[in-house]
Amino acid sequence: MEIYLLRHGIAEDAAPGRPDAxxxxxxxxxxxxxxxxxxxxxxxxxxxxILSSPYRRALETAEVxxxxxxxxGKIVPTxxxxxxxxxxxxxxxxxxxxxxxxxxxxxxxxxxxTLLAFLLNTPSLMVDFKKAALAxxxxxxxxxxxxxxxxxxLTPATAGD
Numbered sequence: 001m002e003i004y005l006l007r008h009g010i011a012e013d014a015a016p017g018r019p020d021a022x023x024x025x026x027x028x029x030x031x032x033x034x035x036x037x038x039x040x041x042x043x044x045x046x047x048x049x050i051l052s053s054p055y056r057r058a059l060e061t062a063e064v065x066x067x068x069x070x071x072x073g074k075i076v077p078t079x080x081x082x083x084x085x086x087x088x089x090x091x092x093x094x095x096x097x098x099x100x101x102x103x104x105x106x107x108x109x110x111x112x113x114t115l116l117a118f119l120l121n122t123p124s125l126m127v128d129f130k131k132a133a134l135a136x137x138x139x140x141x142x143x144x145x146x147x148x149x150x151x152x153x154l155t156p157a158t159a160g161d
Contacts, residue, residue: 006062006134009029036156041069051097065104
């Protein structure tokens with residue numbers, strides 16, 4: 001399975017009295033996402049399934065992925081992709097979809113960097129997972145512990161203009 005980890009784009013700043021989960025993407029955040037996802041489309045990224053954190057900025061990120069990648073399915077919101085989720089719970093969720101050939105996950109930090117390290121079976125790995133970055137990890141075994149291979153990581157800076 002190809003697992004694509006997509007961190008949400010730049011979002012509005014937190015506001016007093018407003019829940020963090022309601023923060024929306026900014027116009028520059030959407031622009032950077034589109035640039036990364038355009039490169040991903042050139043690389044033939046075609047997810048069979050898109051899972052997303054239920055937070056607004058992640059759902060909006062997943063919607064940009066739908067538009068950019070030509071995805072025809074529905075976005076599946078899941079609590080296993082909220083910012084402080086346990087990577088083991090996310091892995092359990094991924095394993096439920098092991099019949100899919102590719103899954104895209106739209107989520108947040110710190111989950112994206114800890115999940116990437118977990119999927120690579122290197123929990124001490126430190127990853128600077130930028131906003132709007134996309135990483136591909138391939139997994140061919142679905143036991144309790146993943147044994148993934150990092151294929152590539154794309155950031156807005158490396159996606160170019």
